[in-house]
């Protein structure tokens with residue numbers, strides 16, 4: 001087991017990087033604590049595979065350090081790092097039996113045959129591969145092959161972390177949930193640090209205790225699925241997590257926050273914090289789940305026009321026009337279906353304010369927040 005620390009890490013594929021966009025990994029410092037089940041979640045091209053390959057040693061970072069349990073491993077080759085990596089496509093030797101595939105990493109390091117046997121049997125049992133051990137890997141289905149790939153990581157006692165790079169891509173949808181559950185079970189049993197890369201929020205939140213959301217080469221938030229939902233630290237997290245994502249609208253700051261003719265309720269403390277920041281883009285975000293739709297007239301709420309309603313079985317998504325911008329609210333099954341002009345309000349607790357896409361966090365001292373926003377730019 002190992003804690004994995006990334007210290008001022010950055011990576012570029014360009015020979016002559018000049019702009020932040022030239023970096024696949026923009027400078028980051030981050031720690032995956034020992035023994036945790038983590039997900040690295042983000043859209044295609046945000047740098048997930050690059051980061052994983054740097055941790056496993058397949059790629060040398062342009063800047064910064066990778067530390068395992070506090071020790072620098074930059075100079076170590078992948079095989080010296082005791083990291084197992086499971087890729088999108090299973091890595092198995094087709095002509096070998098399942099037993100020999102699982103035994104391979106142990107034979108490589110000279111483990112005695114009797115020990116190999118008991119370890120392979122143990123891992124095959126966990127992965128429900130015991131009755132396949134004598135079969136050639138060639139005849140296995142995609143999910144069985146992927147289980148063998150995972151098993152090759154698990155047989156070694158010296159493995160300190162397992163990195164999964166979109167491991168369920170080639171697996172049938174019906175089997176995905178089964179393998180995901182298996183992975184979770186393996187994590188509980190082995191207590192190994194696991195980092196699971198995916199672009200699928202459901203996969204991330206069913207596997208991981210904590211999720212790092214990656215966007216444009218940066219980890220913009222590291223938190224529990226609930227924190228990502230309730231307190232998105234960056235507009236991208238609000239947009240990417242949740243279905244549909246968070247509503248956002250850009251506001252003006254005068255004596256209050258205004259969106260067109262509408263005044264958005266916020267605390268005096270927030271207003272004074274915003275006034276002390278240099279003029280920047282201010283965005284307000286609210287999740288569709290937290291938009292309050294009133295059944296009747298309410299003079300304290302905003303009057304808006306219903307655009308359309310999508311019926312998604314157990315709930316409905318109401319689209320409405322707020323100052324000309326389409327926004328969404330989630331209606332429960334038993335809520336009346338509104339039409340025409342309706343009243344909506346945004347509870348202050350769930351109305352989040354972002355400056356240049358970063359959450360203004362009122363629980364943090366203003367000085368840290370200002371530094372963070374400047375640093376991010």
Ligand SMILES: Nc1ncnc2c1ncn2[C@@H]1O[C@H](COP(=O)(O)OP(=O)(O)OP(=O)(O)O)[C@@H](O)[C@H]1O
Nearest residue numbers: 013014024042043044045046047048049050051199
């Ligand atoms: N070998 C390479 N040479 C040059 N650029 C690369 C190379 N590999 C990746 N990139 C670029 O680096 C950025 C990050 O890519 P990376 O594959 O790490 O992202 P990802 O989040 O894993 O995406 P995906 O889910 O599509 O694999 C992208 O802009 C990509 O085009």
